[in-house]
Amino acid sequence: MAINMNSLPTEKPSMSSVIPKGSYIAKIVKSEMRSPKSGKADYFSAECDITDPASNMSMGKFWINLFESEANLPRYQLARFIKALKLNIQGEFELKDLTKMVNGKSLIVDICPDKDNERSVIDITADCFYPLEDKSEMDAVTEEINEVFSQPATAEPIPSRAASY
Numbered sequence: 001m002a003i004n005m006n007s008l009p010t011e012k013p014s015m016s017s018v019i020p021k022g023s024y025i026a027k028i029v030k031s032e033m034r035s036p037k038s039g040k041a042d043y044f045s046a047e048c049d050i051t052d053p054a055s056n057m058s059m060g061k062f063w064i065n066l067f068e069s070e071a072n073l074p075r076y077q078l079a080r081f082i083k084a085l086k087l088n089i090q091g092e093f094e095l096k097d098l099t100k101m102v103n104g105k106s107l108i109v110d111i112c113p114d115k116d117n118e119r120s121v122i123d124i125t126a127d128c129f130y131p132l133e134d135k136s137e138m139d140a141v142t143e144e145i146n147e148v149f150s151q152p153a154t155a156e157p158i159p160s161r162a163a164s165y
Contacts, residue, residue, distance in 0.1 A: 019059050019120040021112040025051040025132065026062060028106070031099040034065075043067045044095045046102060050111070062111060062120055068095050077128050084108065084129035106132050 026048035033042045044066040050059040066081060067074045082089055084107040087098075110126035113119070122128050 017060055017119075018113045018117060019050060019062065019111045021123060023053070023108050023110050023126075023130070024059060024062075025053050026064070026107055026109040027051070028064075028102050028104065031102050033096045033099060041068055042096070044098050048109070050109075053108075062109070064109065064122065066095065066098075073124065077122065077124075080127060080129040081107075084131050086131060108132060 028046045028048050031044065031046040034045045035042050046064040046066075048062045048064060050062045051057065052059055064081070066078050069075060078095075085102060085105050087101055108130040110123035110128055111120050112123040112125075114121045
């Protein structure tokens with residue numbers, strides 16, 4: 001097949017594969033242990049199909065990578081991931097055993113573009129991972145807020161489901 005050299009773009013195309021900052025539903029379709037090129041310890045990697053919960057639109061693929069480490073942030077992310085999937089893991093546990101437990105499961109993940117806006121990463125400024133049921137709570141709160149702000153201003157406060165009488 002010949003390439004028309006006159007039709008090649010002259011400017012870098014937009015990175016439409018970068019997922020905008022937000023909370024998304026992640027369905028784990030495949031998980032495995034991978035070896036980094038650096039020769040360091042293997043790490044857990046989960047390939048996920050990402051869906052925007054507001055529009056129910058597919059946002060593409062995303063990989064969740066978790067590492068064995070003594071540093072607080074990787075340990076926190078691992079703990080949040082396990083809690084979000086409601087896995088009952090106690091005591092000593094090998095990271096490779098997660099690959100046997102997570103395929104087909106779903107959770108909510110906070111995603112944002114990296115500092116160069118070239119790829120999507122876990123948003124470490126948020127809590128990273130949540131159980132899927134938390135999504136319905138988020139929707140209910142958002143719906144309630146939207147309802148309050150769509151009402152005309154009144155002297156009477158608008159009761160919410162959290163109000164006690």
